[in-house]
Amino acid sequence: MPEKEAYAQLEHKLMALRENSRTGDERKTLDEVFDHETVMGIYKLMTSKIIESVLFPISTGKEGNVFACENLQGKLLALKIYRTSNSTFNRINKYIEGDKRFLGISGSKRKVMAAWASKEFRNLQRMHEARVNVPEPIKFHRNMVVMEYIGSKTAPAPTLRQVALDDPSKVYKNTIDNISLMYQKAGLVHADLSEYNILYYKRKPVIIDVGQAVLTDHLNSKDFLERDVKNINRYFRSLDVDIEDSDHIINNIMGIKG
Numbered sequence: 597m598p599e600k601e602a603y604a605q606l607e608h609k610l611m612a613l614r615e616n617s618r619t620g621d622e623r624k625t626l627d628e629v630f631d632h633e634t635v636m637g638i639y640k641l642m643t644s645k646i647i648e649s650v651l652f653p654i655s656t657g658k659e660g661n662v663f664a665c666e667n668l669q670g671k672l673l674a675l676k677i678y679r680t681s682n683s684t685f686n687r688i689n690k691y692i693e694g695d696k697r698f699l700g701i702s703g704s705k706r707k708v709m710a711a712w713a714s715k716e717f718r719n720l721q722r723m724h725e726a727r728v729n730v731p732e733p734i735k736f737h738r739n740m741v742v743m744e745y746i747g748s749k750t751a752p753a754p755t756l757r758q759v760a761l762d763d764p765s766k767v768y769k770n771t772i773d774n775i776s777l778m779y780q781k782a783g784l785v786h787a788d789l790s791e792y793n794i795l796y797y798k799r800k801p802v803i804i805d806v807g808q809a810v811l812t813d814h815l816n817s818k819d820f821l822e823r824d825v826k827n828i829n830r831y832f833r834s835l836d837v838d839i840e841d842s843d844h845i846i847n848n849i850m851g852i853k854g
């Protein structure tokens with residue numbers, strides 16, 4: 597597609613998404629997401645042939661939006677855009693300030709949001725390489741992450757929270773195996789794991805939302821791991837699954853004999 601046409605198509609599409617939003621709040625969020633810099637960023641992803649078009653919004657969260665997109669081959673992709681609003685910036689800046697990998701980054705809103713998107717991308721890469729069941733990372737650019745889309749043409753995969761599981765015990769075991777692989781092979785702890793950040797697709801849990809995941813040598817990684825495991829245990833206990841003791845799971849994951 598020639599560049600001019602691509603930009604026109606994008607602008608048209610974004611306008612349509614805005615017009616179709618039911619509430620004033622939704623429109624306001626879209627306006628915040630699609631500031632000029634971000635629109636230019638999406639445009640860049642289009643001209644560099646990462647995405648061909650934006651199809652529909654999947655989710656409008658506090659800190660970002662996720663859209664379904666399509667590439668030139670017609671493959672569906674998910675585009676996650678971090679909003680550069682003050683509230684998002686304030687929360688994230690706290691993490692960045694205390695992290696030696698981001699020295700010199702804190703301060704500028706755009707730099708911080710870009711650092712955060714690159715962190716989510718790199719966390720996804722490490723997890724994907726370790727064969728944790730996560731969306732395959734495709735590209736990051738500024739405050740945006742492009743990744744594999746999980747779901748069908750008509751609907752994204754539901755979160756664990758939204759779905760009635762056929763075999764909850766199996767999904768529970770599979771989830772714990774993923775946490776374990778993440779720790780032992782990727783060297784990461786998710787740090788915000790719950791039924792809201794796990795999709796259910798092809799009868800398996802798919803872990804998402806990994807921006808805040810920390811390295812296992814992080815000062816608080818054990819606390820985060822404990823919280824993740826307890827959240828998962830709490831959720832599956834509510835589904836009447838016979839769960840394992842959380843200390844036992846954590847010791848197993850961390851390789852502590854007890």
Ligand SMILES: Nc1ncnc2c1ncn2[C@@H]1O[C@H](COP(=O)(O)OP(=O)(O)O)[C@@H](O)[C@H]1O
Pocket residue numbers: 654655656657658659660661662674676731743744745746747752753755792793804805806
């Ligand atoms: N790769 C993906 N494929 C399909 N849907 C996704 C994908 N990533 C995120 N989503 C959807 O978008 C929602 C928000 O994504 P998430 O990464 O959890 O961001 P946040 O919670 O920070 O808004 C998810 O609950 C899920 O419904």
Ligand SMILES: [Mg+2]
Pocket residue numbers: 792793805
């Ligand atoms: Mg989430």
